[in-house]
Amino acid sequence: MEFFKELLTIFCTTTLLFGGGFCYFTFLFGSAEQKGKRAVQLSGGSLPKEKVQEGYDRYSSFFERGPNGNEMDSSDKVPALVDTFYDLVTDIYEWGWGQSFHFSPRIPRKSNRDATRIHEEMAVNLLNVEPGARILDVGCGVGGPMRTIAAHSGANVVGITINEYQVERAQAHNKKAGLDSMCEVVCGNFLKMPFDDNSFEGAYSIEATCHAPKLEEVYGEIYRVLKPGSFYVSYEWVTTELYNSDDPKHIEIIRGIERGNALPGLRSYKDIAKIANKVGFEVIKESDLAKPPAEPWWTRLKMGRIAHWRNHVVVTILSWLRIAPKGVIDVHHMLLVTADYLAKGGDTGIFTPMHMILCRKPE
Ligand SMILES: C=C(CC[C@@H](C)[C@H]1CC[C@H]2C3=CC[C@H]4[C@H](C)[C@@H](O)CC[C@]4(C)[C@H]3CC[C@]12C)C(C)C
Numbered sequence: 001m002e003f004f005k006e007l008l009t010i011f012c013t014t015t016l017l018f019g020g021g022f023c024y025f026t027f028l029f030g031s032a033e034q035k036g037k038r039a040v041q042l043s044g045g046s047l048p049k050e051k052v053q054e055g056y057d058r059y060s061s062f063f064e065r066g067p068n069g070n071e072m073d074s075s076d077k078v079p080a081l082v083d084t085f086y087d088l089v090t091d092i093y094e095w096g097w098g099q100s101f102h103f104s105p106r107i108p109r110k111s112n113r114d115a116t117r118i119h120e121e122m123a124v125n126l127l128n129v130e131p132g133a134r135i136l137d138v139g140c141g142v143g144g145p146m147r148t149i150a151a152h153s154g155a156n157v158v159g160i161t162i163n164e165y166q167v168e169r170a171q172a173h174n175k176k177a178g179l180d181s182m183c184e185v186v187c188g189n190f191l192k193m194p195f196d197d198n199s200f201e202g203a204y205s206i207e208a209t210c211h212a213p214k215l216e217e218v219y220g221e222i223y224r225v226l227k228p229g230s231f232y233v234s235y236e237w238v239t240t241e242l243y244n245s246d247d248p249k250h251i252e253i254i255r256g257i258e259r260g261n262a263l264p265g266l267r268s269y270k271d272i273a274k275i276a277n278k279v280g281f282e283v284i285k286e287s288d289l290a291k292p293p294a295e296p297w298w299t300r301l302k303m304g305r306i307a308h309w310r311n312h313v314v315v316t317i318l319s320w321l322r323i324a325p326k327g328v329i330d331v332h333h334m335l336l337v338t339a340d341y342l343a344k345g346g347d348t349g350i351f352t353p354m355h356m357i358l359c360r361k362p363e
């Protein structure tokens with residue numbers, strides 16, 4: 001009898017310890033810097049729970065077919081695929097990164113959150129807009145940059161994203177931040193924007209136009225909706241002057257980045273200003289914000305490696321318990337792999353996510 005009592009005590013204590021540890025891991029530890037999402041809330045965006053695996057399989061098969069092993073070449077299919085991608089990753093991004101879906105140079109003695117904010121404020125400072133101006137956020141995600149920019153500049157920001165789920169998330173965050181009167185979010189394709197000609201006093205895009213199969217299409221649309229004399233700034237994902245298209249290692253890194261980030265093909269830094277000019281913009285300034293003295297943007301990814309693997313354990317357990325949708329394990333694994341390729345892109349210097357271009361629509 002005594003033996004059974006002891007066995008029961010050991011069993012109960014172990015269960016409590018493991019159960020408590022798991023809850024701590026999942027509910028407290030495993031949350032985003034800005035606590036937008038918790039692990040137990042991970043969803044497939046607008047996809048029904050049972051369609052997440054199918055969505056992932058469809059997404060990944062796009063990168064396995066076609067002449068370059070990449071069906072993303074057929075550009076008419078890209079916006080729909082990008083939409084599926086953001087259904088799959090939006091919650092994981094919010095949970096493990098925050099509400100701003102971009103990189104920023106690390107700033108010594110400043111938190112990631114401050115470094116992110118400073119990078120966003122720099123964009124609107126370049127636009128030179130007055131409080132109350134109407135400006136456009138091209139590819140706004142869940143609106144992290146939009147809220148910073150509205151609060152910092154006093155401008156009214158209209159954001160556009162192709163993903164319905166992001167619209168829902170962005171609107172909820174805007175309301176919670178008390179910025180919904182200054183921030184509007186529209187669901188639409190930035191290659192065909194539902195806005196009038198000459199209707200904005202400024203525009204910016206942060207790590208979003210890389211999803212456009214033809215950059216001239218999105219730049220052309222931005223040019224159309226801007227008022228003459230106003231500015232557009234973009235942080236572009238590009239290959240740098242160090243990229244050698246004959247080096248198989250470079251090719252592998254760039255393909256890895258494209259596959260894990262829904263990109264139809266990374267452009268060279270050389271193409272950006274040419275395309276801006278082609279659609280009618282004057283190019284005022286162009287520089288890679290990742291260049292020294294800026295500190296590496298990829299340190300945050302590298303330093304997060306242990307947390308990312310911990311997240312993988314959490315996601316796997318939640319999916320086994322059927323709390324997280326089936327398919328989330330594959331999506332999370334894809335992100336683990338892409339994080340490594342991005343860090344390699346940073347280490348080798350062949351890739352930058354912050355090639356900045358400042359343009360003006362002539363008077
Ligand atoms: C501009 C784009 C997105 C840039 C970044 C915001 C994201 C690129 C890779 C993402 C991540 C990789 C690893 C994830 C990790 C495994 C997970 O546990 C927590 C989230 C990650 C850190 C995730 C966060 C966002 C990124 C850094 C592209 C799409 C054009």
Ligand SMILES: C[S@@+](CC[C@H](N)C(=O)[O-])C[C@H]1O[C@@H](n2cnc3c(N)ncnc32)[C@H](O)[C@@H]1O
Nearest residue numbers: 100101102139140141161162189190206208211
């Ligand atoms: C990496 S996220 C960046 C989001 C935001 N700029 C930020 O920094 O948080 C890219 C964004 O571009 C949007 N996007 C991609 N292709 C698009 C398209 N064709 N039309 C509209 N939005 C698009 C995505 O939906 C997503 O919101």
